[in-house]
Amino acid sequence: MSKNKLKTEKPDSKKPPRKEQPDVNVLKKDKEADVKVKELVKDERTHKVLGMICLLLSVYFFIAFTSYLFTWEEDQDKVFRYAANVLFMNDVKVDNLLGRLGAFVSHWFFYGGFGVASYFFCYLTFILGINFIVGRRVFRVWRNIKHILFGLLFISSVMAFIAIHDGFPWGGAVGDAINRWSIGFIGKTGTALMLLVAGLSWLVWKFNFDFKWPERKPRPEKAAVPIPQPEPVMEEAPVINGKGKRKNGVKGDAGVMVIPPAAETDAEAEEMQLVERADVKSGITYIPPAATIPPVMEEEEEELEEEEEEEEEDPGPLLYIEETVEPTPKKKRTPPEEVAFEIKGFSDAEEEIDEEVEIQREPVHADPYDPLLDLRDYLYPALDLLDTHANEKIVQDATELDKNKNQIIDTLKNYDISIQKISATVGPTVTLYEIVPAAGVRISRIKNLEDDIALSLSALGIRIIAPIPGKGTIGIEVPNVKKSIVSLKALLASEKFQQNNMDLPIAIGKKIDNENFIADLAKMPHLLMAGATGQGKSVGINTLLVSLLYKKHPSQLKFVLVDPKKVELSLYKLIEKHFLAKLPGEEDAIITDTKKVIHTLNALCIEMDVRYDLLKEAGTRNIREYNAKFVQRRLNPQKGHRYLPFIVLVIDEFADLIMTAGKEVEMPIARLAQLARAVGIHLIIATQRPSVNIITGTIKANFPARIAFKVSSKIDSRTILDIGGAEQLIGQGDMLVSFNGELVRLQCAFVDTPEVEKVAEFIGGQRGYPEAFMLPEYVDEKELEGKEFNLQDRDTLFEEAARVIVQNQQGSTSLLQRRMKLGYNRAGRLMDQLEAAGIVGPNMGSKARDVLVKTEADLEEILNSF
Numbered sequence: 001m002s003k004n005k006l007k008t009e010k011p012d013s014k015k016p017p018r019k020e021q022p023d024v025n026v027l028k029k030d031k032e033a034d035v036k037v038k039e040l041v042k043d044e045r046t047h048k049v050l051g052m053i054c055l056l057l058s059v060y061f062f063i064a065f066t067s068y069l070f071t072w073e074e075d076q077d078k079v080f081r082y083a084a085n086v087l088f089m090n091d092v093k094v095d096n097l098l099g100r101l102g103a104f105v106s107h108w109f110f111y112g113g114f115g116v117a118s119y120f121f122c123y124l125t126f127i128l129g130i131n132f133i134v135g136r137r138v139f140r141v142w143r144n145i146k147h148i149l150f151g152l153l154f155i156s157s158v159m160a161f162i163a164i165h166d167g168f169p170w171g172g173a174v175g176d177a178i179n180r181w182s183i184g185f186i187g188k189t190g191t192a193l194m195l196l197v198a199g200l201s202w203l204v205w206k207f208n209f210d211f212k213w214p215e216r217k218p219r220p221e222k223a224a225v226p227i228p229q230p231e232p233v234m235e236e237a238p239v240i241n242g243k244g245k246r247k248n249g250v251k252g253d254a255g256v257m258v259i260p261p262a263a264e265t266d267a268e269a270e271e272m273q274l275v276e277r278a279d280v281k282s283g284i285t286y287i288p289p290a291a292t293i294p295p296v297m298e299e300e301e302e303e304l305e306e307e308e309e310e311e312e313e314d315p316g317p318l319l320y321i322e323e324t325v326e327p328t329p330k331k332k333r334t335p336p337e338e339v340a341f342e343i344k345g346f347s348d349a350e351e352e353i354d355e356e357v358e359i360q361r362e363p364v365h366a367d368p369y370d371p372l373l374d375l376r377d378y379l380y381p382a383l384d385l386l387d388t389h390a391n392e393k394i395v396q397d398a399t400e401l402d403k404n405k406n407q408i409i410d411t412l413k414n415y416d417i418s419i420q421k422i423s424a425t426v427g428p429t430v431t432l433y434e435i436v437p438a439a440g441v442r443i444s445r446i447k448n449l450e451d452d453i454a455l456s457l458s459a460l461g462i463r464i465i466a467p468i469p470g471k472g473t474i475g476i477e478v479p480n481v482k483k484s485i486v487s488l489k490a491l492l493a494s495e496k497f498q499q500n501n502m503d504l505p506i507a508i509g510k511k512i513d514n515e516n517f518i519a520d521l522a523k524m525p526h527l528l529m530a531g532a533t534g535q536g537k538s539v540g541i542n543t544l545l546v547s548l549l550y551k552k553h554p555s556q557l558k559f560v561l562v563d564p565k566k567v568e569l570s571l572y573k574l575i576e577k578h579f580l581a582k583l584p585g586e587e588d589a590i591i592t593d594t595k596k597v598i599h600t601l602n603a604l605c606i607e608m609d610v611r612y613d614l615l616k617e618a619g620t621r622n623i624r625e626y627n628a629k630f631v632q633r634r635l636n637p638q639k640g641h642r643y644l645p646f647i648v649l650v651i652d653e654f655a656d657l658i659m660t661a662g663k664e665v666e667m668p669i670a671r672l673a674q675l676a677r678a679v680g681i682h683l684i685i686a687t688q689r690p691s692v693n694i695i696t697g698t699i700k701a702n703f704p705a706r707i708a709f710k711v712s713s714k715i716d717s718r719t720i721l722d723i724g725g726a727e728q729l730i731g732q733g734d735m736l737v738s739f740n741g742e743l744v745r746l747q748c749a750f751v752d753t754p755e756v757e758k759v760a761e762f763i764g765g766q767r768g769y770p771e772a773f774m775l776p777e778y779v780d781e782k783e784l785e786g787k788e789f790n791l792q793d794r795d796t797l798f799e800e801a802a803r804v805i806v807q808n809q810q811g812s813t814s815l816l817q818r819r820m821k822l823g824y825n826r827a828g829r830l831m832d833q834l835e836a837a838g839i840v841g842p843n844m845g846s847k848a849r850d851v852l853v854k855t856e857a858d859l860e861e862i863l864n865s866f
């Protein structure tokens with residue numbers, strides 16, 4: 001934040017004002033220098049240059065070292081004799097291909113360091129170079145450094161040991177020192193054994209060989225159950241990825257897979273056999289660890305290995321994967337790529353698992369659930385996809401400041417208002433002149449002079465804030481002659497945006513004092529935007545959406561986009577499989593049709609109800625607590641629990657919707673606005689016409705955060721902000737934000753359509769989910785009302801509901817609601833249909849209905865007979 005204040009002395013009306021040119025830049029210098037260094041360090045070009053230097057070093061080392069192997073005898077002498085001075089002695093001739101520096105450096109590394117193991121330095125500089133140039137972690141640096149350190153010590157010791165009497169420094173000074181100490185301490189044989197054990201240990205650590213003792217023949221009754229293994233541990237959470245990560249698929253009886261740790265004792269193995277049988281019965285397929293790692297890309301492989309290393313002390317993740325393969329009669333290990341499995345959050349196979357296995361399922365050891373692993377290779381968009389707009393620098397025209405200041409003083413003087421002090425703060429679009437009136441001046445007098453001051457300054461959009469809350473001054477906002485654009489890129493690059501840990505950070509714009517205005521949508525918790533056409537609403541919506549895209553992972557956030565104008569939000573179609581939510585069976589994720597908007601809003605209400613049920617069951621009060629509990633694996637996915645992403649509903653032209661659908665839209669919006677905040681559903685609603693019949697009392701009461709771009713009348717300003725002022729704005733992203741009881745004037749951050757397109761293309765080009773996030777299905781109650789139940793036109797979810805009820809042997813409507821994400825009415829109707837079909841008994845008041853069909857096989861027969 002840089003406040004650029006122009007202080008003047010007390011106005012003495014007799015003296016003409018001094019024509020001083022204030023040096024407004026002085027205060028900013030230090031801060032700018034600081035910011036520049038930080039920017040330079042973060043700059044992608046700096047990284048590339050560093051990368052090139054590292055690669056050059058790598059090649060340099062390689063040539064110098066290799067040349068040293070052939071020329072060391074000739075050069076060693078000279079380097080010994082002159083030491084570092086050799087570098088500056090032109091008359092000394094060396095044979096190393098890279099001259100005196102090459103000879104000196106390689107001597108230093110080989111003789112004084114690690115001998116031939118010095119080649120590891122070529123490797124180290126190479127991986128650093130590649131990582132810097134590519135701009136991401138192609139090689140894992142710390143992991144490699146661990147190996148390199150070990151390699152340097154081990155290889156130099158081994159080489160020194162083997163070639164102990166050779167003149168060439170095979171192990172260098174380090175190898176020799178270790179060797180000498182070791183031989184003195186444990187003798188030559190001891191050293192040889194120690195080196196052998198160290199080498200083998202490294203190999204075992206790296207490749208984890210299977211040292212299997214020939215198995216004892218299993219006792220006859222256990223022979224039927226193969227693969228003795230220790231206690232299996234199951235992961236409570238799903239591996240939600242079909243391609244890039246643990247594609248540990250197996251054709252199993254019912255499609256639940258367990259990855260066990262390695263067997264340790266016979267007793268454990270025997271115990272395991274019992275578990276195994278239970279698994280076979282219940283349809284859990286058991287796979288030994290070796291079969292589970294499919295071929296993956298190098299980097300992923302490395303990551304997996306690393307995870308495995310970490311997991312060694314904390315055995316066994318637990319996995320639930322729902323497969324789409326046919327059950328096979330015999331358990332069979334299948335190569336992972338042959339298995340087509342569809343991963344849907346969590347398996348619904350609960351019903352197929354008996355009590356015994358249920359006990360096994362309690363997580364014994366489990367890493368926290370990481371939602372980001374859904375799309376583990378997802379890359380967040382980089383800042384260079386956004387543009388820096390040309391006239392971004394704030395122009396501080398000292399002459400203009402002086403002129404305006406004098407005009408204000410003169411105008412007030414004409415009305416006999418004298419002031420004690422005046423200061424100016426230059427913002428991107430307007431300059432705020434703060435005045436302290438002389439004692440005894442009534443503030444309302446100054447407020448009434450708004451038009452006169454505007455006239456004297458011959459400027460539009462003058463706004464008087466009398467008094468500025470909490471400051472004891474009166475503010476006069478005067479538009480700048482040269483306005484500057486606030487680039488979204490600059491806001492997103494700011495530390496305040498990068499370093500915050502808000503749930504839904506939105507970079508909105510810059511305040512008058514140039515402070516970045518970054519807020520948490522989750523705390524707002526909904527946002528109402530209004531503004532006449534062409535004043536910056538669409539840009540504002542893009543700004544909010546793009547800032548969320550820069551900070552959130554697709555697993556954490558979903559958008560529901562409603563765009564009656566059909567063109568404004570169409571760019572976001574590209575990110576459908578990453579960030580958008582839609583109704584089942586819909587083609588377009590961006591909703592443009594009013595009828596579908598009603599369905600979507602009602603579906604969101606159902607999602608909200610389902611989420612509340614989940615929260616209640618989990619004993620949590622809001623989505624934060626719920627997700628925290630889920631991440632700690634304290635909630636069982638088999639009971640319908642899942643990681644809940646935030647959902648942001650964006651409506652670009654609300655007035656249009658209210659005009660066409662009225663109450664049908666207003667009711668669900670009002671419900672969502674009243675209740676949805678705790679379950680992570682937030683609304684951003686924009687409208688051109690902020691009239692009272694569109695922004696009704698209920699809606700307004702639930703949107704404490706509001707943004708007004710320039711509106712056409714004071715009445716509109718009052719409707720949206722409860723106060724005038726928005727009609728005085730100057731357009732082009734100039735806005736007033738009413739939030740937390742404060743009214744702040746901001747210049748909205750600007751992001752142009754091509755920039756949004758680039759970001760959407762970047763995200764859309766990456767691997768996403770198989771489809772958009774599915775909202776619960778909503779069936780219009782009116783459409784179904786009055787229809788007599790006829791088995792032919794039963795609900796589309798009839799069969800699924802029947803299965804849920806029979807599998808659970810529990811005729812409860814709330815079970816259907818929870819499991820199938822249904823509204824109460826639809827679930828109730830389904831239950832009536834199930835009763836008519838003879839699957840459940842009659843309604844028993846508050847008790848669950850009897851389930852008349854006892855097995856799935858019976859149910860299938862009934863369903864087939866329809």
Ligand SMILES: Nc1ncnc2c1ncn2[C@@H]1O[C@H](COP(=O)(O)OP(=O)(O)OP(=O)(O)O)[C@@H](O)[C@H]1O
Binds near residue numbers: 534535733
């Ligand atoms: N924050 C901003 N900074 C600079 N210029 C802006 C900003 N916001 C909008 N503008 C300018 O104003 C023009 C209109 O903005 P925008 O399309 O967002 O208006 P709108 O209110 O959505 O209009 P409509 O309701 O007709 O769609 C933009 O093309 C851009 O040139």
